[in-house]
Amino acid sequence: MSTVAETVRSRRGSLTPGELRVAQALLSDYPSAGLQSAARLADVAGVSTPTVVRLVAKLGLAGYAQLQHQLRTELSARSAGPVQLYPATQPDDSVLGRFERALVPGVQQVLHDTDPVEFDRAVALLADPDRPVLLAGGRVSTALASYLGRYLRLVRPGVRIVDPDPSSRALALLDVDAGQTVVVFDYRRYDGGTVAFGREAVRRGADAVLFTDPYLSPLSAAATVLLTSSVAGPPPFVSLTAATALIEALILGVVETAGGSSVRERLENFDVLTSDQ
Numbered sequence: 001m002s003t004v005a006e007t008v009r010s011r012r013g014s015l016t017p018g019e020l021r022v023a024q025a026l027l028s029d030y031p032s033a034g035l036q037s038a039a040r041l042a043d044v045a046g047v048s049t050p051t052v053v054r055l056v057a058k059l060g061l062a063g064y065a066q067l068q069h070q071l072r073t074e075l076s077a078r079s080a081g082p083v084q085l086y087p088a089t090q091p092d093d094s095v096l097g098r099f100e101r102a103l104v105p106g107v108q109q110v111l112h113d114t115d116p117v118e119f120d121r122a123v124a125l126l127a128d129p130d131r132p133v134l135l136a137g138g139r140v141s142t143a144l145a146s147y148l149g150r151y152l153r154l155v156r157p158g159v160r161i162v163d164p165d166p167s168s169r170a171l172a173l174l175d176v177d178a179g180q181t182v183v184v185f186d187y188r189r190y191d192g193g194t195v196a197f198g199r200e201a202v203r204r205g206a207d208a209v210l211f212t213d214p215y216l217s218p219l220s221a222a223a224t225v226l227l228t229s230s231v232a233g234p235p236p237f238v239s240l241t242a243a244t245a246l247i248e249a250l251i252l253g254v255v256e257t258a259g260g261s262s263v264r265e266r267l268e269n270f271d272v273l274t275s276d277q
Contacts, residue, residue, distance in 0.1 A: 003074055003214040004067065005030055006228070007059050009115070019055040021045040028221040031071040031078075038064045078188045078215045098234045106230035106242035111249065114227065122209045122225045123253035125181045132158040134172055134201070135183040138191030139164065144211065144243055145185050151251045154270060155263045162197075169197045178205030186210065186217035187231055187238065195219045211243055 002010075008023045015023060025045035026033045033041055042049045053064065061067050126133060133152060137145035142164045149161040162172045176182065182201040186194045198219040202208050210223035213231045220226055229246050233239025255263055 003216075004034065004059065004070055005216050006113075006214050010113070011058060014058065015055065016051075018045075018047045018051040019058065021047055022052050022055045027216070030216045030220065031074055034067055034071045035075075074215055078190075095234070102233050103239055103241045106232050106239070107245045110229040110242040110246050114229075114246065118225050118227060119250070119253065122227060122250060123257050125207055125209060125225065126152060126183070126250070127156070127254045127257040128181075129156050129158065129258070130179070131207075132160070132180045133183060134160050134162055134176065134180065134206075135185075136162040136169065136172075136194060136197055137164065137185035138187070138194045141185035141187055141191075141194075141211075141240065141243075144240060144247060145183065147244070148183065148247045148251070152254065155251075155255055155266060156258055164193070166193065169193070173197070173200055173204065176201050176204045176206050180206045181209060182206045183209045184211070184217075184219060184223075185243070186219055187213045187240070187243075188215055190217050190219075198222065211246070213238075 005027060008027060012020065012023065022041065022045045025041060033044065038052045039049050042052045045052070056064055056067050059067070061070070125131060133149075135145040135149040135152075137143070146161050149159055152159045160172065162168055180201075182198060184194060184198040184201075186198070195218050198208050198210065199222055202222045202224075207224040208219070208222060209225040209227065210217060210219055211227050211229070212220060214228050216226075216228070227246060227250075229242040231238035231240065231242070233241070
């Protein structure tokens with residue numbers, strides 16, 4: 001089942017200006033904004049309460065109470081970790097079969113449903129050789145930051161992978177300004193240090209490309225580009241397979257946008273430098 005955030009984002013094209021203001025208010029403090037009264041959400045968005053009600057109807061929900069019920073369900077899912085997800089019984093079917101059923105739909109969904117406008121904005125930011133790129137992630141998702149960063153370093157200059165320890169992040173932030181792009185990976189249960197790093201980078205003028213799950217990292221409201229992917233997988237752990245597929249698609253987009261001859265020359269130089277190693 002899609003999250004409220006996914007539904008809102010998929011139906012933006014059909015919303016009136018007032019409904020768009022409600023959607024922005026909801027997504028800017030997600031999901032907490034939707035857990036307050038309809039009148040309060042309307043006040044935050046600067047619209048009337050009936051406008052909130054009309055948006056809820058366009059989302060396919062029976063009423064504001066159903067919206068809040070779904071948001072509370074999502075809130076519980078956001079905080080669920082391996083202990084809460086640990087299966088009560090050992091499944092009888094094969095591990096490979098369970099992974100196929102859990103992961104293949106997520107990969108197909110992220111490649112099919114990712115907003116092309118958001119994707120192209122991310123490609124443009126990362127392919128611009130005049131914009132230095134910083135990449136950071138949480139305790140586990142730092143592996144994704146490193147994966148994307150290593151490929152980007154092959155095809156363009158000015159790429160830095162930031163270690164997750166506080167001192168490395170602080171040193172990286174010292175040089176952040178409006179001419180930079182920060183790529184942040186943050187998945188449930190969201191990492192406070194990673195969110196703080198991204199927010200400070202944005203405060204200093206950087207554009208932020210955020211990779212997160214459908215429940216949305218607290219950094220979402222500050223992100224220039226938001227790329228979401230399913231983390232569904234056999235319990236007890238979440239899966240970052242769909243996110244990896246999105247990263248690899250992004251790498252291809254950067255290669256094609258950066259220009260074939262310049263990328264090819266850089267790769268040839270790399271091969272020469274590593275030929276005797």
